[in-house]
Amino acid sequence: MNSLETRLAIGLLMALGFASTDLLSQAFAEPGVSDRGADHVVVLKAAYKRPTSVPFPEDNPYTEAKAKLGQILYFDPRLSRSNMQSCASCHNPSFAWGDGLPRGVGDNMHELGRRSPTILNAAWAEALMWDGRFDTLEEQALGPIEAAVEMNMPLDDLIKKLSQIEGYPPLFAAAFGGDAEITEDKIAMAIATYERTVISGEAPFDRWIKGERRAISSSAQRGFALFNGKARCSACHSGWRFTDDSFHDIGLPDDDIGRGADFPEILKMQHAFKTPGLRNIDQRAPFMHDGSLATLEAVVDHYDEGGKRRPSLSDEMHPLGLTDQEKRDLVAFMESLTSDDEPVTYVQLPR
Ligand code: HEC
Ligand code: HEC
Incomplete structure (x- = not known):
């Protein structure tokens, strides 16, 4: 060795x-x-190493018909009051399942408080949202439909609307054992099942881990050593998705207290946000919960400086003293985490 x-x-x-x-x-x-x-x-x-199977919960197991229905619902703008916005408007496959904006933009051009995160690899996530306020994809799915500032569609109205589209009841029947009735729970279960199929494919990094020596550049290999060593990124970005599914204050200067809203008594939860996974990260600028860092170079500079010093700042955060070459190596490493997935094909919406 x-x-x-x-x-x-x-x-x-x-x-x-x-x-x-x-x-x-x-x-x-x-x-x-x-x-x-x-x-x-x-x-x-x-x-x-990448896992070999996807964790589907026992009370909402995978079936092809359910995933198909979920995909259609996910891409159907009729789930919004305006008929203009679907889940994919903000979690768009062309932007690695984010939207390329510093903050999400919902119904009637309302700007949301935080950036739209990716839904890539959400099947494995232990907590959802920047502040972790939902535990499961099923719980999360109906929120953005109902929220006045997002899709602005009361669920009773949505159920009526979908029931009147001839193509939908048969899709629900196929997905739910012959029962064509449209319910909130079924909508959530189908969307969650589809989301669990949205997984980043094999990246050059994975081929390198498997033993293909030249799958990533020597700069990226040095970046990996820094990531796990001097720069200590892996203290939080660990495992094949590069996240510990936990919450940290990395010292971004804005006023959003993140998880602190739910845990006012815990000092280290003030300004703490969920560690995002880094798969396909170079396709998802701008970065952070507030979209405040435009490039991966700016992200590395932020860590190099160590973040805003305040009592809640994570103990893992301190100035790193990286050289320019080391900064480039870290960026090259992060770029090696991007897979060339097949483009997502258009889904035919029911009429
Ligand atoms: C207007 C933009 C917008 C729309 C439309 C939207 N989302 Fe989101 N989504 C967001 C934002 C912003 C967040 C993060 C909010 C936060 O953390 O406070 C988010 C968070 C999520 C998360 C959590 C991801 C994670 O890793 O924590 C999931 C899953 C998700 N949305 C799925 C959906 C689904 C399913 C739909 C359609 C039913 C949808 N979203 C519609 C903007 C949007
Ligand atoms: C103390 C834990 C911790 C350490 C150490 C850490 N990160 Fe992070 N990282 C986070 C958290 C938490 C966020 C989200 C912060 C936010 O939005 O407020 C984040 C965000 C990011 C993002 C933006 C992801 C996105 O989707 O917006 C990148 C890229 C990133 N980190 C790379 C790195 C690199 C490279 C290092 C090492 C130099 C590193 N991180 C060290 C916890 C950490």
Whole structure:
């Protein structure tokens, strides 16, 4: 094992909490490092390996008919009062399932308080929204339909509207054991099932992890070492989706207190937001809950500076002292996380 691989293995193990700084310094000092190191690389690769199945909940299992119905609902602008806005308006496949805007724009051009996050890989998310206020995709799905500032469509009216579109009841029947009745729960279950099928494909990084040595550039490989080492990004962006599904204040200067609204008594939850996954991240600018950072370079500069110092700032945040080359390497690494997925094809909406 070469020294880069050793550093990678150890950086990752530290991020996983398996090893200490002591082990790190020993590893470089001891001649026997390569034996221990080989095991570490196996652990490292396993930690970033993509899962082989999608977690569908027991009370809403996958069926093709349900996912199909969910896809149609997801892309149908008739779910909004104006007939102009669907889920895909703000979670658009062309922008890696975000919308490319600093803040979402809802009904009647109302600007929302936060940026539209991606729904990529949401099947695995342990908490939803920037502040984690929903636990499941089923719970979340009806919110934006009803919200006056988003799709502005009361659910009773929506059920009437969909029931009158001839093509819809048979789709509900096919998805729900022959029962054609349209209900709130069924709408939520179908949309959630479809969302769980929206998964980022294999990226050059995955091919590198599998052993294809030249799948990513040497700059990106150095970036990966920094990500797990000096820059400590993996303290929060861990695992194959590059998120710990947890909440941190990274010191963005705006006034939004994020998860602090639900946990006013917990100091570290003030200004804390959910760690976003980094898959296909270079297709999703601008970044952060407030869309305040326009490029990945600006994101790396933010971490390099360490963020606004305040009591709630995460203990993992401190100035990094990165060189210009190291900053470029981190960006090259993040760019290697983008998959070339097939374009999403148009769905035929029922009439
Ligand atoms: C007007 C833009 C807009 C529309 C339309 C919209 N969303 Fe969102 N969505 C957002 C914003 C903004 C957030 C984050 C809000 C927050 O965290 O406070 C969000 C968050 C989410 C999340 C959480 C993602 C995560 O990782 O935390 C999911 C899932 C989601 N929306 C699904 C949907 C579905 C399904 C629909 C259609 C029924 C929809 N959205 C319609 C803007 C929109
Ligand atoms: C203390 C935990 C933590 C550390 C360390 C950390 N991040 Fe983050 N990261 C977050 C959180 C939380 C957010 C969302 C913050 C927000 O919007 O307020 C985020 C946002 C991002 C985003 C924007 C994602 C998006 O969809 O908008 C990128 C890119 C990113 N981080 C990369 C990095 C890199 C590169 C490093 C190392 C230099 C790093 N992060 C270190 C927690 C962390």
